[in-house]
Amino acid sequence: MSPLNDGKKVKVDVKGNNDSPIGNEIVYDTNDLNLWYGQTHALKDINLSIHEKEVTAIIGPSGCGKSTYIKTLNRMVELVPSVRTTGTITYKGKNILDKSFKVEDLRTHVGMVFQKPNPFPKSIYDNITYGPKIHGIRNKKVLDEIVEKSLRGASIWDEVKDRLNENAYGLSGGQQQRLCIARCLAIEPNVILMDEPTSALDPKSTLRIEELMQELKKEYSIIIVTHNMQQAARISDKTAFFLNGEVVEFNDTNKLFTTPEDKRTEDYISGRFG
Amino acid sequence: MKYIDDVQVQKRMSSRVTKNNVLKNLFLAATLFGLVVLAILLIRVISQGAAWIDWNFLTGRLSTNADRAGIMGAILGTSWLMLIVIPVTIFIGVGTAIYLELYAKKGKFQSFVATNISNLAGVPSIVYGLLGLTIFVRAMDFGNAIIAGGLTLSLLVLPIVIVAAQEAIRAVPQHLSEASYGMGATKWQTVKGIILPAAIPGILTGSILALSRAIGETAPLTVLGIPALLIPFPGNIFDTFTALPMQIYYWTLDSSLVQEYAYLAAATIIVLLVLLFLLNSIAIIIRNKFQQRY
Amino acid sequence: MLSSCCDFYTLKGVLHKMATNSDLNKKNAVNVRDMIAEKKKKRNFSNVTEKMIPTILIIIASISILTTVGIIYTLLAESIEFFKIVPIWEFFTGTVLKPLSQNPEFGILPLITGTVISSIIAMLVAGPIGLMSAIYLSEYASDKVRRTIKPLLEILAGIPTIVYGFFAFTFVTPVIRSIFPAVEATNILSPGIVMGVMIIPMIASLSEDAMTAVPNSMREGALALGATKLETTFRVVIPAALSGIISSFVLGISRAIGETMIVTIASGSSKNFTFDITQSMQTMTAYIVEVSGGDAPAGSTIYYSLYAVALTLFVFTLIMNLLARYVSRKFREEY
Numbered sequence: 001m002s003p004l005n006d007g008k009k010v011k012v013d014v015k016g017n018n019d020s021p022i023g024n025e026i027v028y029d030t031n032d033l034n035l036w037y038g039q040t041h042a043l044k045d046i047n048l049s050i051h052e053k054e055v056t057a058i059i060g061p062s063g064c065g066k067s068t069y070i071k072t073l074n075r076m077v078e079l080v081p082s083v084r085t086t087g088t089i090t091y092k093g094k095n096i097l098d099k100s101f102k103v104e105d106l107r108t109h110v111g112m113v114f115q116k117p118n119p120f121p122k123s124i125y126d127n128i129t130y131g132p133k134i135h136g137i138r139n140k141k142v143l144d145e146i147v148e149k150s151l152r153g154a155s156i157w158d159e160v161k162d163r164l165n166e167n168a169y170g171l172s173g174g175q176q177q178r179l180c181i182a183r184c185l186a187i188e189p190n191v192i193l194m195d196e197p198t199s200a201l202d203p204k205s206t207l208r209i210e211e212l213m214q215e216l217k218k219e220y221s222i223i224i225v226t227h228n229m230q231q232a233a234r235i236s237d238k239t240a241f242f243l244n245g246e247v248v249e250f251n252d253t254n255k256l257f258t259t260p261e262d263k264r265t266e267d268y269i270s271g272r273f274g
Numbered sequence: 275m276k277y278i279d280d281v282q283v284q285k286r287m288s289s290r291v292t293k294n295n296v297l298k299n300l301f302l303a304a305t306l307f308g309l310v311v312l313a314i315l316l317i318r319v320i321s322q323g324a325a326w327i328d329w330n331f332l333t334g335r336l337s338t339n340a341d342r343a344g345i346m347g348a349i350l351g352t353s354w355l356m357l358i359v360i361p362v363t364i365f366i367g368v369g370t371a372i373y374l375e376l377y378a379k380k381g382k383f384q385s386f387v388a389t390n391i392s393n394l395a396g397v398p399s400i401v402y403g404l405l406g407l408t409i410f411v412r413a414m415d416f417g418n419a420i421i422a423g424g425l426t427l428s429l430l431v432l433p434i435v436i437v438a439a440q441e442a443i444r445a446v447p448q449h450l451s452e453a454s455y456g457m458g459a460t461k462w463q464t465v466k467g468i469i470l471p472a473a474i475p476g477i478l479t480g481s482i483l484a485l486s487r488a489i490g491e492t493a494p495l496t497v498l499g500i501p502a503l504l505i506p507f508p509g510n511i512f513d514t515f516t517a518l519p520m521q522i523y524y525w526t527l528d529s530s531l532v533q534e535y536a537y538l539a540a541a542t543i544i545v546l547l548v549l550l551f552l553l554n555s556i557a558i559i560i561r562n563k564f565q566q567r568y
Numbered sequence: 569m570l571s572s573c574c575d576f577y578t579l580k581g582v583l584h585k586m587a588t589n590s591d592l593n594k595k596n597a598v599n600v601r602d603m604i605a606e607k608k609k610k611r612n613f614s615n616v617t618e619k620m621i622p623t624i625l626i627i628i629a630s631i632s633i634l635t636t637v638g639i640i641y642t643l644l645a646e647s648i649e650f651f652k653i654v655p656i657w658e659f660f661t662g663t664v665l666k667p668l669s670q671n672p673e674f675g676i677l678p679l680i681t682g683t684v685i686s687s688i689i690a691m692l693v694a695g696p697i698g699l700m701s702a703i704y705l706s707e708y709a710s711d712k713v714r715r716t717i718k719p720l721l722e723i724l725a726g727i728p729t730i731v732y733g734f735f736a737f738t739f740v741t742p743v744i745r746s747i748f749p750a751v752e753a754t755n756i757l758s759p760g761i762v763m764g765v766m767i768i769p770m771i772a773s774l775s776e777d778a779m780t781a782v783p784n785s786m787r788e789g790a791l792a793l794g795a796t797k798l799e800t801t802f803r804v805v806i807p808a809a810l811s812g813i814i815s816s817f818v819l820g821i822s823r824a825i826g827e828t829m830i831v832t833i834a835s836g837s838s839k840n841f842t843f844d845i846t847q848s849m850q851t852m853t854a855y856i857v858e859v860s861g862g863d864a865p866a867g868s869t870i871y872y873s874l875y876a877v878a879l880t881l882f883v884f885t886l887i888m889n890l891l892a893r894y895v896s897r898k899f900r901e902e903y
Contacts, residue, residue: 130459136608180453319734392893396822398828401826403856404878539738
């Protein structure tokens with residue numbers, strides 16, 4: 001068992017709906033999170049609980065803090081200098097914002113897929129094995145197995161199995177993004193963070209990735225930032241609506257889109273702004 | 275009332291246009307001036323030196339007799355210098371660039387190092403020669419050996435390599451290192467596994483250009499006291515040596531005494547220019563072949 | 569050794585798992601999570617590397633600082649020795665330089681005039697021609713012409729200075745003498761001109777960069793009023809790019825001051841205090857070559873004079889380089 005796996009407490013969602021199926025424990029628990037870039041107050045008093053093996057979508061107009069939030073979940077925000085946070089985010093019971101928490105451990109358990117497909121300028125094979133290798137796995141047979149399994153997991157195996165040694169830049173944009181998902185699966189994370197993963201893709205590739213996410217959620221917890229409300233409605237179990245750095249509403253996706261409780265949510269999803 | 279007199283404007287117009295055209299041609303002539311000089315220089319050197327290049331010249335030992343003189347010793351000396359300059363400048367240059375671009379906190383020390391490097395780039399090469407004479411030849415007691423020359427030239431071209439490596443590292447897109455960090459890679463793993471491999475073409479191109487600067491340098495070597503007529507070939511880095519530019523220098527100086535020495539100098543210039551041409555071609559090939567599409 | 573033994577354990581662990589899981593779902597044959605956790609325990613070694621790297625890099629980066637310190641220290645230390653023997657006032661005002669005579673005299677003015685005059689000649693050639701080339705390339709030339717000429721100019725910039733020295737001595741000087749027979753076999757005019765040719769590409773390319781950086785909207789503003797290209801260039805583009813152009817000139821001067829081989833070869837080693845460009849003059853750089861190349865025994869006055877001259881040269885070029893940077897920063901146009 002991972003040492004991170006001792007958080008058994010179950011917390012009620014912000015809106016009090018505790019009707020998610022049994023067994024879906026909380027992976028991420030955010031309490032009173034505030035974040036500043038220099039003087040800019042980018043996230044304000046965020047409270048959110050994210051459950052295992054679900055797709056949680058985060059929506060909101062651009063500049064609302066949704067990307068900042070998802071990057072806080074694996075502490076990638078720290079790549080920007082002058083970032084300051086208060087409050088806590090517990091991942092399986094441990095506060096990841098604590099300075100003594102090793103970010104490399106966190107990011108080993110929490111994978112990330114980025115807005116623009118960003119394969120490494122290496123072969124397909126080396127893209128997948130990069131993660132396992134940095135974590136010390138060097139056995140060729142094991143690596144071969146990981147490559148096949150990850151590529152199958154991202155449903156791209158059949159397209160690339162005959163050209164594993166070719167440069168990843170030869171793939172189409174949609175294939176590149178699935179390769180990036182496969183690269184992320186190679187180290188078997190618990191959570192996959194997706195930061196607008198389809199915004200740079202055509203509709204057909206988008207659809208494939210959405211299908212893939214339905215498969216992936218059987219084994220992984222997925223948190224996805226999207227500016228596309230239809231996408232959130234199609235694929236997610238829960239949705240959080242961010243506005244000006246605050247969580248306006250967090251609820252089951254069905255409820256949020258059909259009977260929003262906040263006027264601003266209603267305005268946004270009905271296309272009145274943003 | 276009309277402020278602009280159409281007739282007057284028309285009159286001035288043609289002279290303005292003529293002036294423009296005349297000066298345009300003057301500017302073109304100025305641009306071509308440098309190229310014409312380049313052409314004269316090359317033609318002159320080739321016509322004087324080409325006939326003197328043969329197998330004996332390339333593989334023979336130095337001699338005061340122009341007909342028997344060869345430049346193998348100088349070729350070997352220059353090669354030995356390259357063997358020192360390449361690893362030393364790449365190691366220090368890339369290390370410094372990684373520090374400045376990826377590790378240094380934006381602050382006083384970082385900008386101090388950066389300013390220092392740009393100042394070093396403007397120090398005359400002969401001053402580096404004095405530094406080498408004081409530190410490597412005398413204090414470290416290498417004498418006028420290859421190692422002293424190589425280290426002096428390395429310090430001289432170091433700023434070029436650092437700046438080229440910095441640019442190459444800066445050109446690696448952020449999203450690649452983000453992907454690496456996102457998988458739990460540490461900083462050094464990301465530098466070693468992602469950033470450096472992507473920056474290698476740029477680093478190599480810069481290093482080759484620095485190298486070609488180094489092997490054409492004469493002034494610092496003259497200060498180190500490289501001998502004029504050195505018969506034995508150097509065998510290791512602690513041997514005394516001569517180099518192609520030094521040979522050109524001595525033969526040019528003595529050409530007022532022995533006319534043939536001017537031809538030997540020209541022939542050696544051809545060899546040096548061919549070497550530089552090859553190095554630059556390699557740099558261009560690397561730049562074109564490995565140009566990354568991110 | 570270490571890695572091979574790690575591989576061995578991995579292999580053993582994997583074989584073990586594969587054996588026990590062989591009839592289970594193939595997907596579970598390799599449990600990456602467990603393997604990573606297991607590896608992590610053994611990876612103290614790489615943690616140490618990770619912590620050492622910044623220190624190692626700082627040490628490497630300080631080599632460039634050490635170089636500066638080394639240059640300044642050696643120049644100052646040996647110059648101070650020199651000024652103990654030759655008073656600093658005498659050195660900088662003396663017009664007689666006779667380092668090798670029975671009663672040696674060390675006045676640097678002949679070297680400074682040599683340096684200044686050769687630099688002036690070089691800039692008279694490189695300044696106008698370099699600027700006109702920049703104007704042509706930036707304002708008049710078509711893209712295709714520019715892409716042909718620029719690499720050729722780069723070749724000109726890449727030719728070793730020793731080759732220019734050879735060219736000045738064996739070609740330019742004889743040509744000048746055939747026109748003006750009064751010119752001596754070694755003179756400051758010919759190396760000055762050739763240095764100018766050498767500096768053309770530098771001024772052309774830096775000035776062109778400055779002019780290309782002027783936004784097109786400014787040009788269009790002038791052209792739309794009916795100005796010719798020439799008027800646009802002189803009234804709009806050059807004023808806007810002036811700081812970059814001036815700084816390229818200053819850098820060119822600095823380059824000329826520090827240039828060694830061309831003047832050493834073609835200007836000879838006469839230490840006369842003169843302003844006659846048809847005569848041989850020695851520059852500071854050429855003096856250093858002459859004295860260090862000869863047998864100046866360490867510790868002798870003439871040996872120390874080397875450093876005093878080099879210190880003066882260093883200060884000259886440093887001032888020029890700082891000035892160039894100051895000009896391009898201070899007067900940078902905000903478009």
